[in-house]
Amino acid sequence: MGKLKITILVENTVGIPSGLLAEWGLSMLLDFGDERILFDAGEQGNLISNAQILGHDLRLIDRVILSHGHYDHTGGLYKFLQYRGTIPVYAHPDLFTGHYGRRLEGQEDRYIGVPYRQKQLESVGAKFHWHSELLELSPGLWLSGEILRESLFERLDDRLVQLEGGNAVQDSIKDDLSLFYVTDQGLIIVLGCAHSGLVNIVEHAKKVTGESKVRAIIGGTHLGPATSEQQQQTMDYLRGLNLECLAPNHCTGLDMVSKLATEFPSAFNWAITGKTLDFD
Ligand SMILES: [Fe+2]
Numbered sequence: 001m002g003k004l005k006i007t008i009l010v011e012n013t014v015g016i017p018s019g020l021l022a023e024w025g026l027s028m029l030l031d032f033g034d035e036r037i038l039f040d041a042g043e044q045g046n047l048i049s050n051a052q053i054l055g056h057d058l059r060l061i062d063r064v065i066l067s068h069g070h071y072d073h074t075g076g077l078y079k080f081l082q083y084r085g086t087i088p089v090y091a092h093p094d095l096f097t098g099h100y101g102r103r104l105e106g107q108e109d110r111y112i113g114v115p116y117r118q119k120q121l122e123s124v125g126a127k128f129h130w131h132s133e134l135l136e137l138s139p140g141l142w143l144s145g146e147i148l149r150e151s152l153f154e155r156l157d158d159r160l161v162q163l164e165g166g167n168a169v170q171d172s173i174k175d176d177l178s179l180f181y182v183t184d185q186g187l188i189i190v191l192g193c194a195h196s197g198l199v200n201i202v203e204h205a206k207k208v209t210g211e212s213k214v215r216a217i218i219g220g221t222h223l224g225p226a227t228s229e230q231q232q233q234t235m236d237y238l239r240g241l242n243l244e245c246l247a248p249n250h251c252t253g254l255d256m257v258s259k260l261a262t263e264f265p266s267a268f269n270w271a272i273t274g275k276t277l278d279f280d
C-alpha cells in the first residue's frame with residue numbers, strides 16, 4: 001500500500017487569491033502514484049480550471065467514483081467527461097433516483113439529483129459500473145457499498161425527500177458511498193456528503209476492512225444541517241478516535257468547522273479548494 005495524496009479540486013470555500021474558484025459542491029483527486037481517481041465532480045465544472053492551476057492533468061484520471069446522486073457532486077461530470085473522454089464511472093445503482101430538496105411551506109420541492117440523464121453522460125464517455133456492495137477497487141482501497149445505519153443518534157436530513165405518487169417521503173439516500181483506504185497506520189476515510197451518518201460510515205469502515213484504527217477522515221460530514229444533539233454526540237465519538245487528520249469541508253458548515261478546529265487542534269485541517277493532504 002503506497003502513498004496517497006488528496007487534492008481538493010473544488011468545494012464551497014477558497015482561500016488565498018490564486019485564480020481557483022469555489023462552488024457549492026465537492027470534487028477531490030486521489031493520487032496513489034500509479035493510479036488517479038476522481039472522487040465526485042462538483043457542481044459547475046470548476047474542477048477543470050482549478051486542476052490546471054494546481055498542475056494536475058485531469059486527462060490522466062483512471063476512473064471516477066461518485067459518492068451519491070446529488071447535483072453538487074455530479075453536476076461537473078458532463079464537462080469533465082467532455083474534457084477527459086471515455087472512462088469508467090463507479091456509483092451506486094440508485095444514483096439517478098429522484099432526489100429532491102424540501103422548500104419552505106407552500107413552495108414546490110426542488111429537484112437536486114443528477115442534472116443529466118444517464119444516456120447523456122454515456123454519450124460523452126461515461127462507462128457506468130454499478131455497485132451497492134463492498135468492492136475492492138485496488139489493493140487496500142475499498143468502495144464502501146451501502147452503509148449499515150446502526151448509530152442510535154444519527155438522523156436523516158428531513159429536508160431531503162423523494163417523490164412517491166406525488167407525495168414527498170424521506171429520502172434515505174441509499175446511494176451514499178464512501179472510500180476506505182487501509183494503510184499500515186490505520187484507515188483513511190474519504191466522504192462525499194456522509195448522508196448515511198459520519199459515525200455509521202466510520203463503524204462500517206472498521207467492520208468491513210477489519211481495521212480498528214482510524215487515521216484520517218476527509219470530506220463532507222453533513223454535520224452542518226444536523227441537530228445540535230447529533231453534532232455533540234458525533235464530537236464525542238470523534239474524540240475517542242484519536243485521529244491523525246480530520247479534514248472536513250463542504251456540507252460541514254462554517255459553524256461546525258470552527259467547533260472541530262477548536263476541539264481537535266492538532267488533527268484539524270480545513271480541506272478547502274486547492275488544499276492537498278499527503279499520507280505515507
Ligand atoms: Fe453535497
Ligand SMILES: [Fe+2]
Nearest residue numbers: 068070193195
Ligand atoms: Fe448530498
